[in-house]
Amino acid sequence: MHSNTPPRSAAGSSRRATNIGGRLRDEKPSASRPQVKPTAEGWVQPMGPDGRPVLQFAQKRRVVKPPRHLADMNLAERQEVLKELGHQGFRAKQLSTHYFEHYTTNPDDMTDLPAASRHALAEALMPPLLTEVNRLKTDRGDTIKFLWKCFDGVLVESVLMRYPGRITLCVSSQAGCGMNCPFCATGQNGLTRNLSTAEILDQVVQANRVIAAGELGGGKGDGTPERVHNIVFMGMGEPLANYKRVMDAVHRMVDPAPEGLGMSARGITVSTVGLVPAIKKLADEDLPVTFALSLHAPDDELRDDLIPVNSRWKVDEALDAAREYFDKTGRRVSIEYALIKDMNDHGWRADLLADKLNERGRGWVHVNPIPLNPTPGSIWTSSEPAVMHEFVNRLRDKGIPTTLRDTRGKEIDGACGQLAAANEDNTDETIPERNPAR
Known part of the structure; x- marks a missing residue:
């Protein structure tokens, strides 16, 4: 623990005094709303002999390597x-x-x-690496999801998004994922294989080609050259489980042209569900990338089921590693938190999260709550708007910088946790945008 932080509070106690709108309310974790348990829907979550979800950190089988590029x-x-x-x-x-x-x-x-x-x-x-199978775009054309076929027939996806003043590409680092999170479509079939450095980079180059051709809607229309500004490693796979290739790709992204893409490292976000040794390794890379921890629960009891890697490295270990990243790099850490109705969106969890972050100091972290993509009849659905706002306000009341994040791409199954690389044979199909978040 850091010398400038106060001692641990009773953040995990069963009763909590909470000040909301000037009213002091005593809240039990079990009070007011139900507690939904994470359960995989529509698929069977692989379990080990110990009854815990199976984690897959490496490819199960030998694969033919992609051609040298x-x-x-x-x-x-x-x-x-x-x-x-x-x-x-x-x-x-x-x-x-x-x-x-x-x-x-x-x-x-x-x-x-x-x-x-x-x-x-x-x-x-320059051997062929990724062949476009199809693309889905919103009716305004400012979000495009690509389905790519790799040289060996493996399918992966990436999502290109235009925001005011910037263009972001969500890239995949693996085909499938071995982290076995019950709410994530990507992990339902486990890990197929790691993507090569060039396969990761080819997603960016091909996205830049699409932008240069004027195929991403919402541009200035004045002929000004555009390209991807920001990269987020939040597509298919756990980036830090494919550490070397991801880091090599980041180096190529920031290497000056023509050796690389000449991007700013500060525009690159590397995320993880909490592989603590790899987080510490990332902190020593001397690359000022943004680091994002996909936390989704501040208590080990829930996170063990929600994010199975928590059985290896607990919440406090992951947060300590995140704080160490800030100490070594000076780069503020992002905490990603998908708000799931009646599962992890209780007010006491916002308080607990804020307390845990504040115990490690001030000014080192920013929280991004993310409304989960709604699915009618499923336990995996977004929190109610009033609940989301209370969650955000309780974090802010405790001094935690918090921004409710845009769920761009949900109408084309391109939002967080939705990438499953399914070939639906709908090349270049335009999908009407439903209730876009702005």
Whole structure:
């Protein structure tokens, strides 16, 4: 614990004195509203011999590796590969410019390369990685969900979103996920395999190609070049379970062109459900990325069932690692919290969360409550608006910076926890936007 923080309070006690709107109210955790238990719906959650959800940190089977791509390498490594293949090393910079700045892998577009060797050069360093299977977009066109087929037929998704003043891409880091969270569509089939560094980056390059072609709605329309500003590793998979490839991808994102995309590290968010050793490793990377902890419950009793990795590393351990990230990097941590009706949205949990964060100091953290995508008749549905606002206000009353987050993409199953890589054969379909959050 940090020397500038007060001693632990009785935050987890069974009765709590709560000040709401100037009224002091004594609230029991079990009072006023029911407590819904996390239960997988529509699928059977894999369980181990100990009766706990199975966690999968590595691929179960050996897989054929994706073909070597220039995005897997730094510029010097690309030059060496070309020399080994009998090409001139400086061609690596030209190929890199075409990929990272012009967003093309078509040899016919590379007129600065000798006509006789264009195809051979592109084949050497730009093998096909992701093929677009279909895309879904909102009726305003400012959110697009892509379904990609990898070289081996594995399907993954990413979501491109335009906000005022910025464009964000939610990228996948794995095909499937092994964290076995009962509310998440991505994890229902477990982990298929890790994505390569280049497969992660190709999601960004192809999104930039779509933007450059004017296919993302809501642009300025004045011909100003646009591209992805922000990356969030909140698509399919647990990013820190694919640590090396994710970090290599982040380096390529921030490497100056033409070695990489030349993005700002501060525009990149790496999230995790709480792999504590990897969080500590991330803090030592000397990369000022934003770190986001998907917490979703402040008490171990609920989080053990809601986020199964909590059976390995408890809430306090995850929060201590998050605070350590702030101490080492100076970058404020984001706490992601999906508000689920009658499950984790009780007022006493907002108080408990605030107390736990304040115990670790002030000014180091920001909370993003996220309304879960509503599903009629399901236990996995969003909190009522009044409940959400009370939850947010109770955090703010205790001095916690809190922003209720936009659930962009829910009408195309592109919101948090909805990415399942299902091929519905509806290429470039436009879906009317339902009750968009703004």
